[in-house]
Amino acid sequence: MTPTPHLAALAAAAALLFMLGGLLVAEAGAADNDCAVAQTAFGDCAGYVAGVENxxxxxCCRALADIRDMAPTFVRQRALCACIHKEMVAAGKVVTRRAAALPGRCGVRISFLPTTHNFDCSRIPRAD
Known part of the structure; x- marks a missing residue:
């Protein structure tokens, strides 16, 4: 029996969906990995932000630069902001003025760093 054009098109569509599904799973895995990396990197700043280290x-400054470089799009910025925010809340105390001053003190331009426990990462604007 010879395959019909419909079966060939259906097989091609199924293969495409399978490949796209794999890409989405890979992207989700990469995002989870980036979150863990960002949380670990921000750990170098936690003592200072909490007021434990003077x-x-x-x-910490290298970590901020690394975190910034991990988020070239506003979608990634929001995601990493949420990861770091979760880490900040779990750590407890946050000295707001220290958190807000980190980019300037480090000389790192990063606009998506949470600075308080009630920071809303979903309000990070589109840069494009």
Whole structure:
């Protein structure tokens, strides 16, 4: 029996859906990995932001630059903001002025860093 054009088109569509599904799963896995990396990196700033450490470490500033570089789009910025925010809330105390001053003190332009427990990452504007 010879395959009909409909069966060939159906097979091609199924293959395309399978490939797209794999890409979506890979992207979700990458996003989860980026979240864990961002949370770990921000851990270098946690003591300073909580007011436990008086000196800002160079590692914290490098971590901020790394986090910024992980989020080239506003969608990624919102996602990483939410990850870091979750980490901040779990850690407890946040000295707002210290969190807000981090980018300037480190010389790192990063606009999506949460600065308070009630920071709303969904309000990060589109940059494009």
């Amino acid at each position: 000196k800002l470490s160079p590692r």
